[in-house]
Amino acid sequence: xxxxxxxxxxxxxxxxxxxxxxxxxxxxxxxxxxxxxxxxxxxxxxxxxxxxxxxxxxxxxxxxxxxxxxxxxxxxxxxxxxxxxxxxxxxxxxxxxxxxxxxxxxxxxxxxxxxxxxxxxxxxxxxxxxxxxxxxxxxxxxxxxxxxxxxxxxxxxxxxxxxxxxxxxxxxxxxxxxxxxxxxxxxxxxxxxxxxxxxxxxxxxxxxxxxxxxxxxxxxxxxxxxxxxxxxxxxxxxxxxxxxxxxxxxxxxxxxxxxxxxxxxxxxxxxxxxxxxxxxxxxxxxxxxxxxxxxxxxxxxxxxxxxxxxxxxxxxxxxxxxxxxxxxxxxxxxxxxxxxxxxxxxxxxxxxxxxxxxxxxx
Amino acid sequence: xxxxxxxxxxxxxxxxxxxxxxxxxxxxxxxxxxxxxxxxxxxxxxxxxxxxxxxxxxxxxxxxxxxxxxxxxxxxxxxxxxxxxxxxxxxxxxxxxxxxxxxxxxxxxxxxxxxxxxxxxxxxxxxxxxxxxxxxxxxxxxxxxxxxxxxxxxxxxxxxxxxxxxxxxxxxxxxxxxxxxxxxxxxxxxxxxxxxxxxxxxxxxxxxxxxxxxxxxxxxxxxxxxxxxxxxxxxxxxxxxxxxxxxxxxxxxxxxxxxxxxxxxxxxxxxxxxxxxxxxxxxxxxxxxxxxxxxxxxxxxxxxxxxxxxxxxxxxxxxxxxxxxxxxxxxxxxxxxxxxxxxxxxxxxxxxxxxxxxxxxx
Numbered sequence: 001x002x003x004x005x006x007x008x009x010x011x012x013x014x015x016x017x018x019x020x021x022x023x024x025x026x027x028x029x030x031x032x033x034x035x036x037x038x039x040x041x042x043x044x045x046x047x048x049x050x051x052x053x054x055x056x057x058x059x060x061x062x063x064x065x066x067x068x069x070x071x072x073x074x075x076x077x078x079x080x081x082x083x084x085x086x087x088x089x090x091x092x093x094x095x096x097x098x099x100x101x102x103x104x105x106x107x108x109x110x111x112x113x114x115x116x117x118x119x120x121x122x123x124x125x126x127x128x129x130x131x132x133x134x135x136x137x138x139x140x141x142x143x144x145x146x147x148x149x150x151x152x153x154x155x156x157x158x159x160x161x162x163x164x165x166x167x168x169x170x171x172x173x174x175x176x177x178x179x180x181x182x183x184x185x186x187x188x189x190x191x192x193x194x195x196x197x198x199x200x201x202x203x204x205x206x207x208x209x210x211x212x213x214x215x216x217x218x219x220x221x222x223x224x225x226x227x228x229x230x231x232x233x234x235x236x237x238x239x240x241x242x243x244x245x246x247x248x249x250x251x252x253x254x255x256x257x258x259x260x261x262x263x264x265x266x267x268x269x270x271x272x273x274x275x276x277x278x279x280x281x282x283x284x285x286x287x288x289x290x291x292x293x294x295x296x297x298x299x300x301x302x303x304x305x306x307x308x309x310x311x312x313x314x315x316x317x318x319x320x321x322x323x324x325x326x327x328x329x330x331x332x333x334x335x336x337x338x339x340x341x342x343x344x345x346x347x348x349x350x351x352x353x354x355x356x357x358x359x360x361x362x
Numbered sequence: 363x364x365x366x367x368x369x370x371x372x373x374x375x376x377x378x379x380x381x382x383x384x385x386x387x388x389x390x391x392x393x394x395x396x397x398x399x400x401x402x403x404x405x406x407x408x409x410x411x412x413x414x415x416x417x418x419x420x421x422x423x424x425x426x427x428x429x430x431x432x433x434x435x436x437x438x439x440x441x442x443x444x445x446x447x448x449x450x451x452x453x454x455x456x457x458x459x460x461x462x463x464x465x466x467x468x469x470x471x472x473x474x475x476x477x478x479x480x481x482x483x484x485x486x487x488x489x490x491x492x493x494x495x496x497x498x499x500x501x502x503x504x505x506x507x508x509x510x511x512x513x514x515x516x517x518x519x520x521x522x523x524x525x526x527x528x529x530x531x532x533x534x535x536x537x538x539x540x541x542x543x544x545x546x547x548x549x550x551x552x553x554x555x556x557x558x559x560x561x562x563x564x565x566x567x568x569x570x571x572x573x574x575x576x577x578x579x580x581x582x583x584x585x586x587x588x589x590x591x592x593x594x595x596x597x598x599x600x601x602x603x604x605x606x607x608x609x610x611x612x613x614x615x616x617x618x619x620x621x622x623x624x625x626x627x628x629x630x631x632x633x634x635x636x637x638x639x640x641x642x643x644x645x646x647x648x649x650x651x652x653x654x655x656x657x658x659x660x661x662x663x664x665x666x667x668x669x670x671x672x673x674x675x676x677x678x679x680x681x682x683x684x685x686x687x688x689x690x691x692x693x694x695x696x697x698x699x700x701x702x703x704x705x706x707x708x709x710x711x712x713x714x715x716x717x718x719x720x721x722x723x724x
Contacts, residue, residue, distance in 0.1 A: 003441040004441070060502075067448075067449040067489065067492075070492065070496075079365040079366070082499055082500070082502055083496075083499050084446065084447075084496075084499065084500055085446075085447045085448050085449070085496060086429075086447050087429040087447070127429065130429075130432065134432075134445075134446075134447055137444055137445050137446065138444070138446055138500065140422075140444055
């Protein structure tokens with residue numbers, strides 16, 4: 001059944017599981033637009049392929065790919081990665097894909113949020129707007145259409161009633177100018193099955209998504225949040241991270257717990273090299289210029305079945321960050337992949353993946 | 363797993379099940395090319411939608427649809443029909459889709475045949491050539507790539523070791539000019555898991571597929587074949603059907619049985635009306651002219667779970683044909699749908715459907 005429901009997920013007994021709960025698989029989108037991915041897309045595609053191939057060792061992986069890129073993607077991906085055709089505007093399945101939900105009976109459904117290309121980074125975005133519906137169709141999972149512009153990267157849930165997000169993004173007039181904070185909170189409760197919203201202020205410095213939570217902080221288990229940290233008072237990230245720390249220290253989650261904060265080092269700071277700017281087709285509307293600061297963060301990792309897949313971005317901090325994550329996820333293999341090419345396109349591993357929790361569509 | 367295997371299905375223990383064996387579902391392709399489907403595609407789409415909606419009452423149905431037609435198809439199809447994006451060159455899933463196989467352990471795989479648009483009815487056909495691989499990818503079913511140009515409509519199997527086909531099609535130099543009859547027979551045995559090939563001569567008169575078996579005759583159960591019959595000696599179909607009858611009467615199937623032949627009346631003869639010709643975009647390479655004879659046949663039906671879905675083409679014969687099929691399939695609901703609009707595009711219900719037998723991909 002590829003049904004669109006008019007009821008509310010929470011009222012139907014559905015909630016968004018935490019990313020660490022068991023998955024049926026993972027979804028990604030094959031990158032190709034040459035005004036975002038340098039050198040015609042090849043280096044970005046190689047990085048996406050390595051992410052997909054690695055996750056596919058741990059759980060079923062599906063890559064959405066345009067008709068024109070089918071043969072290229074098929075050649076660059078291992079057989080274990082399933083391809084499904086879908087024309088898209090770019091390759092951020094965390095944001096254009098659905099947020100999957102489950103209920104106590106093990107049923108699977110999904111939320112199709114409104115999508116406006118992160119407040120207008122590019123146009124048109126009609127094909128990205130269709131991605132969530134197409135993913136849900138393919139899985140025969142019933143679909144809730146939420147009356148809210150939201151990308152999956154702007155929320156993190158603990159699976160026990162709490163959602164973590166940022167004011168910079170969810171209260172940004174470029175998303176839902178007609179909705180109040182209270183109305184947005186109510187939609188989060190209705191569509192994610194949560195009862196508590198924890199608001200951080202700003203997201204990572206120079207994050208073009210208007211401060212997605214998934215590039216600055218995330219739950220690693222109920223009651224514990226990993227936060228990107230910066231010790232340099234001259235860095236604008238310094239104050240942002242301190243503000244986030246203070247808000248988290250004062251917060252209580254849906255179960256009444258205090259939040260323990262684990263600091264992850266900030267890589268870099270990282271800047272775009274000249275070749276990484278000039279190899280991008282002109283005409284794009286996204287900022288891709290030589291010398292600009294890149295929104296790199298170790299918190300932008302993916303939790304799969306038995307796996308944590310994290311970006312490696314800076315030899316000075318990669319191993320330190322991996323050791324912290326290994327301590328936080330003792331039962332999972334923590335793998336670091338060099339993902340600067342993904343960062344150059346505007347995000348990282350968490351942004352390009354979308355978990356599908358275990359469940360039977362219904 | 364979306365694997366391509368280099369072994370032979372028969373050697374791996376796989377065979378193509380008969381169409382009456384239990385299905386996991388059915389696949390179709392949404393029609394849209396205006397140089398084949400009259401009036402911009404609308405009447406044909408309405409007929410396809412009715413076929414899909416009817417089958418979806420009996421088994422899961424998936425419709426492949428281009429990105430451009432997604433919204434239109436979604437609006438015209440009931441929620442029970444799953445959409446999956448795929449750009450194609452036309453809408454004949456029997457012919458561009460895979461032939462699914464199963465083994466004794468209930469595993470599901472599929473054959474991806476070579477495809478050349480029925481010996482060259484149109485070009486390009488590269489997107490149709492990809493349909494089988496895409497269907498198998500979506501189902502995560504391992505794929506055999508056969509070294510043979512063949513459309514699913516040119517074969518019928520009894521599920522017990524016998525395949526029925528025509529010389530006009532399979533031996534036609536527009537398909538596999540480099541292969542002998544013996545080599546073609548060997549490929550059929552290797553890829554369908556059969557041991558006996560029964561050859562008819564020609565297919566239905568004025569069938570542009572070069573005589574597909576599925577428009578003149580089909581197994582209705584092991585040992586029993588339904589054959590399109592014509593009692594008018596002035597009709598070119600008269601001699602064709604008699605020749606087929608004689609060949610079937612002399613044949614033995616893989617189990618050594620004689621073949622019982624059940625005659626189905628020929629509708630019409632049917633001819634293209636003027637409006638049915640002028641409403642087709644010019645520029646197409648297929649014959650679509652006023653007054654031409656149409657290859658209508660009642661044998662072009664689909665067997666689904668608990669269902670036989672047959673074309674209604676001629677009020678003078680529709681009920682007679684339905685009564686015969688109802689007698690042949692006493693445990694199934696026999697439904698007739700008016701499908702002249704599908705016939706105008708070059709085929710009928712069997713041509714636009716592709717069953718997926720029950721089985722677990724592996």
